[in-house]
Amino acid sequence: NAGVMQNPRHLVRRRGQEARLRCSPMKGHSHVYWYRQLPEEGLKFMVYLQKENIIDESGMPKERFSAEFPKEGPSILRIQQVVRGDSAAYFCASSPRRVNTEAFFGQGTRLTVV
Amino acid sequence: ELKVEQNPLFLSMQEGKNYTIYCNYSTTSDRLYWYRQDPGKSLESLFVLLSNGAVKQEGRLMASLDTKARLSTLHITAAVHDLSATYFCAVDSYSNFGNEKLTFGTGTRLTIIP
Numbered sequence: 453n454a455g456v457m458q459n460p461r462h463l464v465r466r467r468g469q470e471a472r473l474r475c476s477p478m479k480g481h482s483h484v485y486w487y488r489q490l491p492e493e494g495l496k497f498m499v500y501l502q503k504e505n506i507i508d509e510s511g512m513p514k515e516r517f518s519a520e521f522p523k524e525g526p527s528i529l530r531i532q533q534v535v536r537g538d539s540a541a542y543f544c545a546s547s548p549r550r551v552n553t554e555a556f557f558g559q560g561t562r563l564t565v566v
Numbered sequence: 567e568l569k570v571e572q573n574p575l576f577l578s579m580q581e582g583k584n585y586t587i588y589c590n591y592s593t594t595s596d597r598l599y600w601y602r603q604d605p606g607k608s609l610e611s612l613f614v615l616l617s618n619g620a621v622k623q624e625g626r627l628m629a630s631l632d633t634k635a636r637l638s639t640l641h642i643t644a645a646v647h648d649l650s651a652t653y654f655c656a657v658d659s660y661s662n663f664g665n666e667k668l669t670f671g672t673g674t675r676l677t678i679i680p
Binding site for chain 2: 483485487493494495496497500507508510511543550551552553554555556557558559560562
């Protein structure tokens with residue numbers, strides 16, 4: 453049973469470009485979370501999704517960031533018009549239930565904006 | 567808003583010594599995690615603590631939870647070099663949307679000196 457798969461592992465974008473980060477949850481998991489880790493900091497919650505629904509996006513920046521988890525395929529975190537401050541590690545986690553459950557983390561995508 | 571504080575932020579210790587990392591949090595929670603992160607890597611789950619007075623041990627690491635004091639500790643016994651890493655505590659909480667999400671401490675960067 454493969455773990456949470458994220459790709460790409462490393463992504464370099466020029467300022468103003470778009471970044472798309474993908475996350476395939478563990479088999480049997482329909483709950484996905486995205487966290488961001490800025491350099492030298494802890495992870496911060498961004499968004500929680502179930503299949504086809506965004507449930508909690510309280511940690512998402514108001515502009516340029518969006519997330520989806522379609523019925524088929526991976527969850528996508530999309531960052532439009534990237535800026536240097538978006539450089540960070542983005543981690544996805546998945547769980548089998550909404551509550552009373554541990555979420556399992558992927559390897560992360562390290563985004564560098566140049 | 568839930569706040570999680572860890573201390574110390576940086577810790578250098580000699581091999582063979584004992585030390586404790588502290589994690590304080592500001593509101594009631596049912597679940598606390600300890601993670602290890604090596605540079606450029608993802609999070610490795612070390613312990614999940616579910617109830618007041620919970621104590622778990624794995625090798626040279628022991629974690630405990632006092633929900634009344636809102637305090638968890640990670641104790642390192644007779645440190646060895648391969649324990650060098652950044653350690654995070656994370657506290658589970660419920661959002662306004664009914665889902666759980668993790669709030670992370672700032673991390674403790676542990677360096678074991680031969």
